[in-house]
Amino acid sequence: MHSLQRLITFLLLSSVILVVTVAVLGGYRQLVLNTQQLYDGELQSVAHSLIQIPLDSSSFDSQALLSTADNGFLAIQIWQDTQLLFHTQNSPTYPVSQVPGFMDVNFLDDRWRVFMLEANNRKVIVAYSLSERGFQTDQFIASSIWPLLIALPILVILIIGSVKFGLRPMQQLTKLLAKRSSHALQPIELDHDYAELNPVVATINRLLNEVEQGMSREKSFSGNVAHELRTPLSILALSLQNSLNEIPKDYHGRIDAQKNEVARLTRIVNQLLLLSQTHPEHHQVIWQSIPIEALTQEVISDHYSSFMAKEQSIELVCELPSDFMYISESELFSSLLGNVLSNAHKYAPVGGKVMLWLSLDEASKSLMLRIDNEGTCPSSSTLSMMSQRFYRAPEHHHIQGAGLGLALVKQIVALHEGTITFMQSDSLGGVSVSISLPVFAGLSA
Amino acid sequence: MHILLVEDEIALANEICQSLRQAQYAVSHLGHGKQAIIAAQNGDVDIIILDLGLPDIDGLDVIKKIRSLQLAIPILVLTARGQLSDKINGLDAGADDYLPKPFALEELLARLRVLQRRLGTVMSSTIEISQVSLNIDSMLVTVNDTMIQLRRKEFMVLRALMERANRIVSKAQLESMLYEWGHEVSSNAIEVHVHNLRKKLPEHFITNIRGVGYCIPKSESAT
Numbered sequence: 001m002h003s004l005q006r007l008i009t010f011l012l013l014s015s016v017i018l019v020v021t022v023a024v025l026g027g028y029r030q031l032v033l034n035t036q037q038l039y040d041g042e043l044q045s046v047a048h049s050l051i052q053i054p055l056d057s058s059s060f061d062s063q064a065l066l067s068t069a070d071n072g073f074l075a076i077q078i079w080q081d082t083q084l085l086f087h088t089q090n091s092p093t094y095p096v097s098q099v100p101g102f103m104d105v106n107f108l109d110d111r112w113r114v115f116m117l118e119a120n121n122r123k124v125i126v127a128y129s130l131s132e133r134g135f136q137t138d139q140f141i142a143s144s145i146w147p148l149l150i151a152l153p154i155l156v157i158l159i160i161g162s163v164k165f166g167l168r169p170m171q172q173l174t175k176l177l178a179k180r181s182s183h184a185l186q187p188i189e190l191d192h193d194y195a196e197l198n199p200v201v202a203t204i205n206r207l208l209n210e211v212e213q214g215m216s217r218e219k220s221f222s223g224n225v226a227h228e229l230r231t232p233l234s235i236l237a238l239s240l241q242n243s244l245n246e247i248p249k250d251y252h253g254r255i256d257a258q259k260n261e262v263a264r265l266t267r268i269v270n271q272l273l274l275l276s277q278t279h280p281e282h283h284q285v286i287w288q289s290i291p292i293e294a295l296t297q298e299v300i301s302d303h304y305s306s307f308m309a310k311e312q313s314i315e316l317v318c319e320l321p322s323d324f325m326y327i328s329e330s331e332l333f334s335s336l337l338g339n340v341l342s343n344a345h346k347y348a349p350v351g352g353k354v355m356l357w358l359s360l361d362e363a364s365k366s367l368m369l370r371i372d373n374e375g376t377c378p379s380s381s382t383l384s385m386m387s388q389r390f391y392r393a394p395e396h397h398h399i400q401g402a403g404l405g406l407a408l409v410k411q412i413v414a415l416h417e418g419t420i421t422f423m424q425s426d427s428l429g430g431v432s433v434s435i436s437l438p439v440f441a442g443l444s445a
Numbered sequence: 446m447h448i449l450l451v452e453d454e455i456a457l458a459n460e461i462c463q464s465l466r467q468a469q470y471a472v473s474h475l476g477h478g479k480q481a482i483i484a485a486q487n488g489d490v491d492i493i494i495l496d497l498g499l500p501d502i503d504g505l506d507v508i509k510k511i512r513s514l515q516l517a518i519p520i521l522v523l524t525a526r527g528q529l530s531d532k533i534n535g536l537d538a539g540a541d542d543y544l545p546k547p548f549a550l551e552e553l554l555a556r557l558r559v560l561q562r563r564l565g566t567v568m569s570s571t572i573e574i575s576q577v578s579l580n581i582d583s584m585l586v587t588v589n590d591t592m593i594q595l596r597r598k599e600f601m602v603l604r605a606l607m608e609r610a611n612r613i614v615s616k617a618q619l620e621s622m623l624y625e626w627g628h629e630v631s632s633n634a635i636e637v638h639v640h641n642l643r644k645k646l647p648e649h650f651i652t653n654i655r656g657v658g659y660c661i662p663k664s665e666s667a668t
Contacts (some may be wrong), residue, residue, distance in 0.1 A: 005470070028624065230545075231546060233547040234546045234547035235454070238460035241464060241550045242464055242467065297615040297657045297658060300657045301612050301613035303609050304613050304654070313654075315655040315656055315657075316654075316655065317656055318654075
């Protein structure tokens with residue numbers, strides 16, 4: 001992933017290094033030029049002073065002149081016509097330059113900057129070692145550039161620090177946003193106001209507010225739907241029941257059919273409501289300890305009349321430790337069991353059998369729930385699609401139901417961070433539903 | 446048996462009244478919570494069926510008010526809210542039972558019978574299922590009008606199962622019932638009692654649902 005902080009630091013550093021390098025190079029060139037001019041000026045003034053000295057007079061002290069040029073870097077030749085009047089040891093005995101003015105010449109294994117001045121048939125040739133001049137120039141330039149080189153790493157550290165400091169509000173915002181879950185929708189507050197971030201924060205807060213309102217609307221909407229639909233359904237059911245006593249027996253069949261449809265409608269409404277109430281996005285589970293075996297027995301008991309109506313048998317095999325408690329929400333767990341159970345009941349034939357196993361998987365620390373029903377099993381591709389909302393196996397369209405039950409089951413399993421799998425039951429031939437619900441360490445007894 | 450129905454939905458109230466009258470109850474209907482509190486104070490009400498969503502005051506406040514007046518009238522709460530928290534709130538406020546809408550008439554009548562039994566005013570203390578008849582007061586059990594002899598604990602088990610006909614009663618529930626009545630229960634005691642009971646009762650009268658409990662099925666026509 002790209003980091004803004006790294007990008008800004010990189011850009012700033014590259015710009016600074018580029019500018020400093022160009023400036024140092026330019027300065028270096030200028031310095032070299034200036035020192036050359038300075039040295040050339042020196043040579044010129046030495047030549048001018050030598051050309052006026054009367055060499056034949058006694059006042060000329062050749063020894064003093066020699067000692068002046070003793071360091072070996074300055075070479076001097078003084079010619080009168082073609083006669084060499086004076087020369088330093090480091091110069092040859094032939095004129096090193098024939099042309100007045102400056103020139104670069106090689107002699108005696110060195111390269112020299114030479115200046116020749118001619119007046120009254122006298123030639124004064126002064127030369128300075130170019131290698132020595134270069135060495136001195138470099139030393140001079142180096143001493144003026146090194147403070148800049150020391151300043152550069154300090155500048156780098158300062159830039160990195162400043163960028164980090166300057167981007168702090170953004171990082172605070174990032175951290176605040178990263179911590180957000182879909183349940184925490186309160187507005188974001190930064191420690192200080194920043195002109196650049198304020199519009200962002202304001203927009204995020206406005207969106208958070210809208211999401212929160214939307215969620216609470218959705219929640220109250222399901223509550224309202226519950227009330228609006230349940231009351232008329234109650235009236236319908238009771239009214240049909242009452243009318244049974246008032247109309248001739250010949251019409252009872254039609255009333256019974258209507259009663260069945262009302263019951264079906266009621267089931268769908270209840271499932272839809274539960275499906276919306278238990279949506280993982282906005283359901284907050286009220287965790288409690290549940291005696292799983294007793295609750296399972298109760299749920300089976302609640303559904304037993306429908307099993308009896310189809311002459312089906314049911315058996316519970318509980319391999320849980322006695323007094324095993326599971327942390328869940330009893331309403332949720334009952335819905336989960338009830339829906340799986342009523343599906344097993346629906347898909348098992350008349351007189352068929354339904355088996356239910358409860359066990360604890362020590363390895364994965366999970367509560368295992370398995371429900372098998374007698375009957376036929378849909379194809380494996382159908383099994384894998386079974387938990388989709390409203391999905392119904394094509395071979396089972398003759399069975400009453402809206403296909404909401406398994407979607408609800410899947411949602412409740414997700415709330416428990418569990419898994420659900422469908423396969424063919426090896427013992428009963430129908431569908432085998434396996435649900436694995438993790439037991440949260442330290443929560444369960 | 447006089448039942449006070451507090452429900453603001455007139456159509457629903459009419460249907461409930463009619464159903465209850467057919468079941469031989471005397472029913473009065475009120476649409477407001479405040480009226481209900483006054484009616485409860487005036488006496489002459491045996492059981493209150495209360496809807497939680499009322500136009501004037503919240504149903505939970507009606508329960509609290511009635512309880513604060515030291516009135517021990519059983520209250521059965523009806524609600525369309527149907528969430529666990531509603532149930533807990535209702536029972537905490539002092540309601541005796543809770544029935545979420547929509548409900549089946551049989552369920553309402555069953556709950557009323559439980560409340561009635563608690564009041565000790567059940568008209569008939571005889572429960573009859575197919576050929577078996579059990580009298581709670583006299584502790585007499587007949588099969589095809591022939592009296593059978595039951596031990597005390599066997600009678601308790603049979604009574605518990607017959608009272609909850611069509612529902613499965615778990616072994617643990619039966620144990621706790623016997624224990625509450627002051628008896629020590631060994632681990633296979635219930636199995637032994639049921640085994641003995643079965644020998645004295647018609648075949649298949651008590652169904653064993655393996656892993657769940659026991660049940661006495663009652664055919665729909667016999668209700």
